[in-house]
Amino acid sequence: MAARRDFYDALGVPRSASRDEIQRAYRKLARQYHPDMNKDPAAEERFKEISEAYDVLSDPETRRRYDQFGPDFRQVPPDVDPQAWAARGRAGAGARAGAGARRGGGRGAGPDVWFETGPGDNVDLDDLLGGIFGGRGRRSWGPVAGADQEAELPLTVDEAYRGGRRRISLDGRDIDVTIPAGVADGQRIRLAGQGGQGTDGAAPGDLYLVVRLAPHPRYRVDGRDITVDLPLAPWEAALGASVAIDTPGGEAKVKVPAGTSSGRRLRLRGRGLPHPRGKPGDLYAEARIIVPATPTEEERRLFEQLAAVSTFDPRRQR
Structure with a gap:
């Protein structure tokens, strides 16, 4: 199994990032790679990666344990000293590698990976991941806010000057738009909550209409x-x-x-x-x-x- 990517690197933030910076990075990436918005076959795996990283780093306690123990933090008992764990990991690295090699070719394309947690106690990484991803390698990622959407709104010069109301059709929906008087070419009109739908009850995104003034004879x-x-x-x-x-x-x-x-x-x-x-x-x-x-x-x-x-x-x- 390939080494798991560092969670900070997965979100593109430094280890000193604040909680707000982590949340902004996650929201941006989640909208980009959410399977409902991105049909690239690789997008779903990327979405899983950034969602797991956010689950860990957005919680102060799990983030602290991740910073202390690294990717093994879920296997570490609550009362373990970080320095003692690090020393033990260095001492037991050879034994763990040998155990993994002896179990090669078991249930997947490569050898199963084992972590030693105590004398005679071994934990199968597949079992650990099963608790995260479920039986088919997927999990519920919790509420994800809807993606913002953008569309062009063609207007005549007279409509832009006076403003008013306009009904537009977008993705099978009829939306009433209030056009401010004096809207300029390239200006965006924000319609809160009219963008992509969120998942698991999360708020929908916003719709941004980009004004495009049509050529005028005069x-x-x-x-x-x-x-x-x-x-x-x-x-x-x-x-x-x-x-x-x-x-x-x-x-x-x-x-x-x-x-x-x-x-x-x-x-x-x-x-x-x-x-x-x-x-x-x-x-x-x-x-x-x-x-x-x-x-x-x-x-x-x-x-x-x-x-x-x-x-x-x-x-x-x-």
Whole structure:
């Protein structure tokens, strides 16, 4: 039989780990390797290993005995001095190895292993493990909290801006979700107790919905800032104007300074996505100068007149 892995090493914690650190390490590994969540054939054995390690190290008394006597702690009588036990183990190592060799080929693929506990008293390790794992090599691992789950929640920019209620279907369940106003792309919405089910009455995990904003025909979102195109007539851009635009929060007025060129960004403070606990984003109106595709005769005449008198050369502007 292969040597049993050190329990601290099995949980990935140092020997000085606190009880909380041991519990956090166990919960993380249990969710990763629980047979209900991980179908890898090796996951069940790993789950058994970390569960046994947690059973021992989470209890102060059994942890103390494990620290004193190592993997043999279950065979050691309560009143044995740790130093005397260690000395005895060194002295009896050869005898135990010989006893194990004499019983080779008994009931398994390799020799049975024996531990000497007193004059003439031998304990079969298979019998010890039978008490832990049961007749078929399995045991009840006690309550294990449900695993947290994660899923994507697609939203439009308008839904993210206003928030509201949404019913989603996940794993055959219908779940009502409250969407906070101003939720941003990549933000997670936590639904307590809606994740994986726990075992033996343990609490279920949580469900985390990751917000994904769908592309919008008008709005471009960067964090909580929103950019929208602002179409302008040539004379509005040249002379300045007050222009109405649509925003996720409703209509807003943009003051266009005289001499505005395409690409200029005009900021409307606080008109981006709201922030439930902080500063809202801004809305940027990006100027786009649009000329008539088919100007009337009067428009053409005025443009020609402007071209004749103007000294403006856009290709020399910096």
